Amino acid sequence: MLMVQGCTSDAGKSALVTALCRWLHRRGVAVAPFKPQNMALNSAVTADGGEIGRAQAVQAQAAGVAAHTDFNPVLLKPNSDTGAQVILHGHAVCNMDARGYHDYKRVAREAVLASHGRLVEGFDAVVVEGAGSPAEINLRANDIANMGYAEAVDCPVLLIADIDRGGVFAHLVGTLALLSPSERARVVGFVINRFRGDIALLQPGLDWLERETGKPVLGVLPYLHGLHLEAEDALPRERTGKAGARLRVAVPALPRISNHNDLDPLRAHPQVDCVFVGPGEIPPACDLIVLPGSKSTRADLAWLRRNGWAEAIARHLRYGGKLIGICGGLQMLGRAVHDPLSIEGEPGSSDGLGWLDLETELDSHKQLRNVRGRLAIDGCDGDAAVAGYEIHCGISRGPALASPALRLDDGRDDGAVSADGQILASYLHGLFDEPAALAALLRWAGLADAEPLDMRGLREASIDRLADAVEAHLDTGRLAHWFGLQEALCTA
Structure with a gap:
């Protein structure tokens, strides 16, 4: 089991979990995605008749398994700036404001741990996705989305940051600084996401980061243009603006x-x-x-x-x-x-x-x-x-x-x-x-003569591109070690 946490929202957590699920699935590993708590308005219906975040349904597709409510046991669907519908194990239980949900987290935690137990028992590997940032210290009490979960189940954590936003080293070092000593020790490495340019120019910064933190940089993922993956929640950043569109x-x-x-x-x-x-x-x-x-x-x-x-x-x-x-x-x-x-x-x-x-x-x-x-x-x-x-x-x-x-x-x-x-x-x-x-x-x-488009095929190809990037740019030996699957992955 390995958890991916991000320095910010939209750092690439969902995409990396999707990539790792497909990478493991390709090697014959029975793998499941897991997001303990998700806040999103994009959702999907599971094979067992419940509702989970859309990103976890995509990750299930990458893992080659049917989407299940255990993959996202707590889903929060905002219906105002301060309130949300609370969904446990796929079914709505109530509407709550933020303060009420903070008190309710003890109940939600039991749902998270129950799903965790079933997945660990039923799969060879579980790839876990955090939510937001683990450095949101105001939300640390009773946390079930990031380090609170990782500490409860003794899970190693990868920290991912988006270099395209700028300030990637500050994001990584600052996030570590805001963690408790035990949480900081739980971080086993970094991934830098959405890099474009000459990697040689980045290398001095990577060397400094490893010296400063004592943590390895697992790799640098390139900016992959033209990916067709369903967004977890946020609207697309860019407009299409296609020349010649009809x-x-x-x-x-x-x-x-x-x-x-x-x-x-x-x-x-x-x-x-x-x-x-x-x-x-x-x-x-x-x-x-x-x-x-x-x-x-x-x-x-x-x-x-x-x-x-x-x-x-x-x-x-x-x-x-x-x-x-x-x-x-x-x-x-x-x-x-x-x-x-x-x-x-x-x-x-x-x-x-x-x-x-x-x-x-x-x-x-x-x-x-x-x-x-x-x-x-x-x-x-x-x-x-x-x-x-x-x-x-x-x-x-x-x-x-x-x-x-x-x-x-x-x-x-x-x-x-x-x-x-x-x-x-x-x-x-x-x-x-x-x-x-x-x-x-x-x-x-x-549009009388529309060109054919296979959206499902495009999504499959995008998942494969992500897995190819893991193969090409990340230290898969270390990944195998953290998943406890060195022998299985080396012989695949």
């Missing part, structure tokens, strides 16, 4: 946007320019608007109106543009969203955008399903397969649902298509992932 897509960057990885196939497609539009930015002219999922549908509806999206959508449709709503986006397109039980915030109701004749009531029972089916839009003839998952508390009802967007293999219909064919709405996350469905939806949106 279909323009705009997505409002909702404050509580969830599962924005649904848009990855559009961002990856060479003929599509897909941009997230933030607060204060004018919604641009485009061919397609996508309203994404939301953890706080009513609050994000209010945000849409404040930022001019209600008028922009009306103008967009008036000029013949297409509109897709996914999950929370589907709910926003209806006449109203009701939350009598305070599932996502203060109890009450909000007017929807009114483009579909349906209403949604939020319910305490969260629906979690992996599903397959086919698009039911004009021109598909039943040949556009879809595969994805549902994660929602809302129950939608209304005449609009009589014209569904999808026919599911379990006999249910999903979503709605407007009478004029301009609006499509679905509860399905992963709507664009299957090549045939992506091509059909792009054709529906106005």
